[in-house]
Amino acid sequence: MLSTRPHYMQLPREVIVGDETLSLIGDVCRRLGFSKSAFLITGPQTFSIAGERAVELLQHENIEANYVIVNSRDATMSDVEAIEEKIRRCKPQVVIGIGGGAKIDLAKLCSARLGIPFISIPTTASHDGMASPFASIKGLDRPYSIMAHSPIAVIADTKIIIQAPFRFLASGCGDIIAKFTSTLDWKLAHDRRNEYYAEYTSSLALMSARHVAENAQIIKPGSEEGLRVVLEALVSCGVAMGIAGTSRPCSGSEHLFSHALDIIADKPAMHGEQCGIGTIMMAYLHGIDWRHIRMILETIGAPTRAEDIRVEPEVIVDALVHAAEIRPERYTILNEKKLTHKSAREIAEVTEVI
Numbered sequence: 001m002l003s004t005r006p007h008y009m010q011l012p013r014e015v016i017v018g019d020e021t022l023s024l025i026g027d028v029c030r031r032l033g034f035s036k037s038a039f040l041i042t043g044p045q046t047f048s049i050a051g052e053r054a055v056e057l058l059q060h061e062n063i064e065a066n067y068v069i070v071n072s073r074d075a076t077m078s079d080v081e082a083i084e085e086k087i088r089r090c091k092p093q094v095v096i097g098i099g100g101g102a103k104i105d106l107a108k109l110c111s112a113r114l115g116i117p118f119i120s121i122p123t124t125a126s127h128d129g130m131a132s133p134f135a136s137i138k139g140l141d142r143p144y145s146i147m148a149h150s151p152i153a154v155i156a157d158t159k160i161i162i163q164a165p166f167r168f169l170a171s172g173c174g175d176i177i178a179k180f181t182s183t184l185d186w187k188l189a190h191d192r193r194n195e196y197y198a199e200y201t202s203s204l205a206l207m208s209a210r211h212v213a214e215n216a217q218i219i220k221p222g223s224e225e226g227l228r229v230v231l232e233a234l235v236s237c238g239v240a241m242g243i244a245g246t247s248r249p250c251s252g253s254e255h256l257f258s259h260a261l262d263i264i265a266d267k268p269a270m271h272g273e274q275c276g277i278g279t280i281m282m283a284y285l286h287g288i289d290w291r292h293i294r295m296i297l298e299t300i301g302a303p304t305r306a307e308d309i310r311v312e313p314e315v316i317v318d319a320l321v322h323a324a325e326i327r328p329e330r331y332t333i334l335n336e337k338k339l340t341h342k343s344a345r346e347i348a349e350v351t352e353v354i
């Protein structure tokens with residue numbers, strides 16, 4: 001049955017990927033009508049890597065640039081409230097998030113709650129949040145991301161991002177490869193539960209995974225060409241979520257496994273690393289070529305085994321068993337397979353994750 005309800009899509013207006021693109025921040029702000037004031041959210045490290053320069057560039061353009069340096073590694077609701085207070089006092093035209101994940105998430109959520117546009121300037125490429133409308137905030141009643149809004153612009157400076165340890169980029173690839181199973185889970189939810197599903201959006205997310213798979217050989221430390229592939233794919237994933245209005249195209253059973261690990265493991269690994277490993281096992285459950293997915297991750301140098309991310313085999317099994325409970329409303333292959341400790345262990349062993 002065709003839905004007659006309006007469907008709301010959010011898209012970035014400008015996406016700039018390339019060498020030295022941070023220097024364009026003043027132009028971007030002016031073009032978008034933010035010629036008076038901006039408020040930047042950054043971390044202590046990212047301030048020296050990019051934040052300080054961004055402030056200078058804006059001031060050079062006579063754009064008032066206030067900023068806050070957030071020390072905490074994770075974005076929490078108390079951070080959001082404290083920063084909102086500062087933003088309210090400065091009344092900027094635009095909020096700019098500069099950082100890996102948490103600072104972008106803070107900028108995204110604070111600006112959404114205050115109804116101010118936001119610009120995303122990632123300093124790493126470790127997950128697909130840089131262009132998406134979703135923010136990961138720790139300490140809430142749920143371990144997954146919440147709706148905020150899409151950035152009005154994304155400025156991805158390859159000269160800056162290439163300096164981050166390669167582990168971050170490999171993690172980003174894991175988050176992209178996850179789309180091989182998240183799109184299958186979304187279709188499954190549509191078939192079984194009549195959940196909203198959009199073929200176009202699903203294809204866009206899947207295309208990102210294929211783009212990375214086809215270019216796995218060139219994604220290696222120091223390769224700007226490889227980094228561009230990953231950045232393009234990450235932006236497409238964010239855009240897919242913005243069009244869908246849900247994280248569905250990009251987050252399925254493999255993400256539930258990663259969220260479960262975040263809760264169960266003493267020292268969880270990076271989000272994309274866990275999602276990549278989850279994708280191998282969920283691909284097995286879906287009956288698709290899990291060996292091919294593992295090979296892509298291995299080619300890139302992303303983790304494929306529990307020992308690669310220093311997580312005990314028992315913890316992997318526990319996370320598999322409890323993954324479906326993380327988000328009961330999100331129907332995935334896990335609802336069909338109903339894993340026990342015995343069957344979960346078998347899956348992890350067959351796929352050589354443990």
Ligand SMILES: [Zn+2]
Pocket residue numbers: 127128175250251255271275
């Ligand atoms: Zn993800």
